[in-house]
Amino acid sequence: MPRIMIAGAGIAGSYLCRLLVKRGLSLKDIEVVDPGSATRCGIPSCGFATTRQFFTLCREVGLGPEKYVLASPDTGYANGIKLTIKGHIFSIDKPAFIRDLLEGAAVNSSPSGMTVERIIDATGTARAYIGKYEHDVIYPCIQKKVEFPHPPALAEYPHHVGYSWVIPLEGSSAHVGIGSNTYNSENMKKVVENLAEGARTICGCKGFIRGTGPIIPLVRGNVWAVGEAGGLVDPLSGVGIIPAMVSAKLLVDHWDDPKGYEAAIVRKYGWFRVTAELVQEWRDKGALNTRKLLGLWREYTELAGLDYSVLSLARIDLIRSVLRIALRAPKMRQ
Numbered sequence: 189m190p191r192i193m194i195a196g197a198g199i200a201g202s203y204l205c206r207l208l209v210k211r212g213l214s215l216k217d218i219e220v221v222d223p224g225s226a227t228r229c230g231i232p233s234c235g236f237a238t239t240r241q242f243f244t245l246c247r248e249v250g251l252g253p254e255k256y257v258l259a260s261p262d263t264g265y266a267n268g269i270k271l272t273i274k275g276h277i278f279s280i281d282k283p284a285f286i287r288d289l290l291e292g293a294a295v296n297s298s299p300s301g302m303t304v305e306r307i308i309d310a311t312g313t314a315r316a317y318i319g320k321y322e323h324d325v326i327y328p329c330i331q332k333k334v335e336f337p338h339p340p341a342l343a344e345y346p347h348h349v350g351y352s353w354v355i356p357l358e359g360s361s362a363h364v365g366i367g368s369n370t371y372n373s374e375n376m377k378k379v380v381e382n383l384a385e386g387a388r389t390i391c392g393c394k395g396f397i398r399g400t401g402p403i404i405p406l407v408r409g410n411v412w413a414v415g416e417a418g419g420l421v422d423p424l425s426g427v428g429i430i431p432a433m434v435s436a437k438l439l440v441d442h443w444d445d446p447k448g449y450e451a452a453i454v455r456k457y458g459w460f461r462v463t464a465e466l467v468q469e470w471r472d473k474g475a476l477n478t479r480k481l482l483g484l485w486r487e488y489t490e491l492a493g494l495d496y497s498v499l500s501l502a503r504i505d506l507i508r509s510v511l512r513i514a515l516r517a518p519k520m521r522q
């Protein structure tokens with residue numbers, strides 16, 4: 189009889205499963221449940237861009253990160269400003285990574301119904317087991333995988349309250365997408381069509397990003413939330429892959445200590461509440477408070493996998509670029 193059930197085999201649930209096995213739990217004691225997705229890649233939220241932290245987290249569960257890197261662009265453009273990003277941003281083959289994390293585990297499409305000691309809710313925006321959150325904020329996104337005639341550059345553009353992106357993948361392919369708080373689906377489609385001009389469409393999907401920051405309690409009875417189910421995605425940048433993995437680690441580190449788990453999450457990602465407020469303010473007042481945003485530079489450098497003490501000396505050019513982006517974006521200025 190399984191002792192725990194992991195509901196949701198996205199990045200958080202799969203990474204947690206692998207961590208537990210690494211720490212000695214038998215796969216016989218874990219029931220993994222996920223109904224799957226009808227998308228071409230088989231996973232629902234297909235964002236694949238990540239940072240250097242991925243390398244360490246990957247090695248910690250005995251997997252070689254290089255296997256999953258699809259692209260590692262030298263330069264990127266944020267709101268038209270060129271940035272040197274070599275060695276900082278990578279797109280990964282997320283479906284392959286999830287498959288390897290789950291090696292040897294059977295994923296059932298629905299729960300077996302057996303009684304388990306603990307349920308891990310790793311169901312992302314669904315929060316299928318921990319329950320709905322009264323003040324939930326969910327932003328819609330659309331994304332396409334396309335193939336350009338030439339390898340595209342990584343790019344990001346602000347769009348009122350939200351942003352669109354081009355994330356290079358293998359060869360000349362890329363994800364082009366948009367997440368927005370204010371655009372309707374027609375406007376979002378138009379933006380994506382423009383970004384994808386001249387490219388061949390491979391597939392497309394819709395998704396959602398939670399915009400709340402950590403949702404406390406993370407533990408209710410025998411149900412523990414992890415990853416985006418616990419609100420662990422940055423509402424401003426949409427970065428959720430690393431927080432999903434880190435939260436799984438924190439859960440394992442505090443396996444018998446729910447309060448310790450919540451406290452560790454709040455210490456690490458409590459600032460996502462500040463970015464959630466920034467997004468709300470941006471929507472309500474029509475301008476992003478760049479002063480508050482710049483106040484979060486330490487948190488963002490850490491999220492990007494950079495050591496800010498070294499960064500302040502060696503990566504001063506990056507800080508300057510971020511300042512230029514903030515100051516050159518009139519719509520984003522307070």
Ligand SMILES: Cc1cc2nc3c(=O)[nH]c(=O)nc-3n(C[C@H](O)[C@H](O)[C@H](O)COP(=O)(O)OP(=O)(O)OC[C@H]3O[C@@H](n4cnc5c(N)ncnc54)[C@H](O)[C@@H]3O)c2cc1C
Nearest residue numbers: 196198199200235236237311312316395415416427428429
């Ligand atoms: C379009 C888009 C682009 C993004 N781009 C990026 C990016 O470039 N970089 C980045 O860091 N983050 C990105 N994100 C955010 C990131 O993908 C998520 O924050 C991250 O995947 C969350 O991981 P998770 O495992 O918590 O949840 P998910 O990846 O959402 O996994 C949840 C799993 O639960 C399953 N599930 C749902 N309901 C049930 C149920 N009732 N029972 C069992 N299983 C269930 C789902 O099928 C799914 O497999 C993007 C999100 C979207 C939508």
